Amino acid sequence: MRPVPRHRLLAGLLLTPLLTTGCFASGGEASGEDAADGSRLRVALAFPPAENLSPYGADATLLSRLGVTEGLTELDANGSAAPALAASWTRENDRTWLFTLREATFQDGTDVTPAAVAAALTHATEAKPVPAALAGVTLKAAEADGSRVRITTGDADPALPLRLSSPGLAILSPKAYGSGGSGGKGRRPDPAGTATGPFELTKVSGTTAATLDRYDDYWGGRAQASGIDARFISDGTARTNALRTGQADIAEAVPVSQAAALDEGTRHETATTRTTSLLLNTKKGPFKDPALRSTARGAVDTSVFAKDVYEGYADPGAGVFGPAVTWAADKRVKPAGRAGAAEPDGTTVTVATYNNRPELPEVAQVLGQQLEKAGFRVKLEVREYSRLESDALAGKFDAFVAARNTLLDTGDPVSVLASDYTCDGGYNLALLCDKDVDRAVAEAEGLSDSAKRQQAAMDAEAAILGTDAVVPLVHQQIITGVRTSVRGVVFDPYERTLIDTGTRR
Structure with a gap:
């Protein structure tokens, strides 16, 4: 008997959003031949390939979520x-x-x-x-x-x-x-035809569609679906409508504004390890000043985002790690050494975000109102993520609103802190370089005992929050639309898996 893949044991899911809208060929059921050998799954995805399906960048998660x-x-x-x-x-x-x-x-x-x-x-x-x-x-x-x-x-x-x-x-x-x-x-x-998962990538149509066929010799057992027809639909409403009209079997990243449009049996909410945060440029511009960062942090009312923008499908920001990281709350340390606030005096700041996740532009707009109330002048810039990331990493904005799954890349809380908040971090959107933060992260990196490593991660989180380089806004739940005829969708809080050998219709 072949071993059962771990994915079937997970209970929680996630998504991602972006680019072109598209339609599936037809609604209706599979042909007799297809049904006898397992129906194909029609999936509406939010993010299209951003890097030609390279397994090294953002597309890596897309490949793993589809079982490639x-x-x-x-x-x-x-x-x-x-x-x-x-x-x-x-x-x-x-x-x-x-x-x-x-x-x-x-x-x-x-x-x-x-x-x-x-x-x-x-x-x-x-x-x-x-x-x-x-x-x-x-x-x-x-x-x-x-x-x-x-x-x-x-x-x-x-x-x-x-x-x-x-x-x-x-x-x-x-x-x-x-x-x-x-x-x-x-x-x-x-990755086309060279991976090991239950589904083989056979065709990619630019940034609009992808076709996958079942790999019958998969070590974990033959998948129940015969293949996957994926469409990349950036517009959340269009993605939801594809599910409602029978053109899709699974729709990821349903916007909270569309949740009520789905029947209760087709709407699935999952607490995730994704946190939406305000990241302040600590290297140049107004927020190089710790006092202005302190003012910005003090202006933010996180309860507004959870209640109004996310309509209850989120928890107010508590830290880098939210409630889906089950051990974090009991080990959280209060930040110390924060700078005192300063009067903005009408200082102009540019706040950027992306529209691939439909709630983020609204988050940025509400955030802009809160900052303006505190005395800043705010300019908003919204683009799709693939046209924004390089500028954000280069520090071309004063502030950036981003949704980040803290355990997506490695599953290790210390590693995400090293990547996002240390001087040599590869995804350091705040451009933070603080010796105390680097020291705290380095201490955590050297620990092998699980409990001690977790506590050291929370000590490092406190050091990071103490710089006011990041202001956690909300910890997200994700809504996935699944037709009632579909079984075995993986609701993964780490956002790595969506479809596996047991997913079928």
Whole structure:
């Protein structure tokens, strides 16, 4: 009997939103032939491929959510590392781990071998930019004896099994990196037909659609659906209507404004580890001044966002980590050393956000009103995410409103703090560089005991909040629309999985 994939054990889901609207070919049921072999699933997705379906960037989550890619490990329902392509692992010393592979094949028919796994991880370390899970990490992978892979890190990394669960560290076959495709050192590999998941990517139509077929030799068992027809529909209302009119079986990221339009049996809410925050540019502009950051933080009333903007589908911001991170509340530390507030005197600030998540422009508008009431003059800038990220990371805005799943990239709370708030962080939208923060994160990174690491993460969170570089606004719930004829959709609080072998209609 083949092992059951961990995804079936999860209870919680998530989404993502963006780009072009589109329609499915037809409503109605599958043909007799299709029904006999498992119906295809029609899925309305919010975010289109932003990087040609590279497994190293934002598209990595898209691939994992559709059941295309897998890593050596995955997250279980408690947020711990669980077996995936690696059946087990042991730690040889502080910097070296041995991962024993299970018997599996790539979608091109070749075996998952230690050499192939080591090569895939090596390619990830050479990617530009490096996958978020590897930010600040030096990693070397090599074939070991038997069916094992030896992974060595430059520094001790107690969270390595969690890190390897990242969608950005998916294992692809050597063909994905071949000279005929997009592979090669530092290049983006091609996941079409080269991954290990239950569904094989067979066609991508730009940023509007993708076709996936069942991979019958999947190690975790044959999927019940024969394939997936995905459409990328950026408009939340259009996405919801696709479900209501029978053109879609699953619609992710239903806007809260559309929730009432769905019957109760088709509307599913999931508490997630996603936090919507105001990030203030600490490197240049008005918010380089800690006193003005303090003023901005004091102007924010988080209850307004949870109650009015998210219509109750969110909790007021409490910290970087919200209530879906079940251990956080009991370990939270009160921030200390905050600067005193200063009078803005009409200082103009530019607040940017993206419209891929339909609530964010409204969040930014309400936030602008709160800041103006405190004495700032506010200019809003709203674009789609793919046209905004590089400018935000370059510090071209004074403030940025973003929705961030804090456990998406690695599952390790310390790693997200290192990525988002340290001097060398790869996704540091606040451009924060504070020696006390770096010290607190570094201390947390060195701990292997789970409880101690969690407490150190909360100590580091307090240091970050004390700079007023980030103002947590809400901790989100996500609404997913699912037709009543569909079973087995994965409601994942970590936003990594949507469809697996048990999803069917």
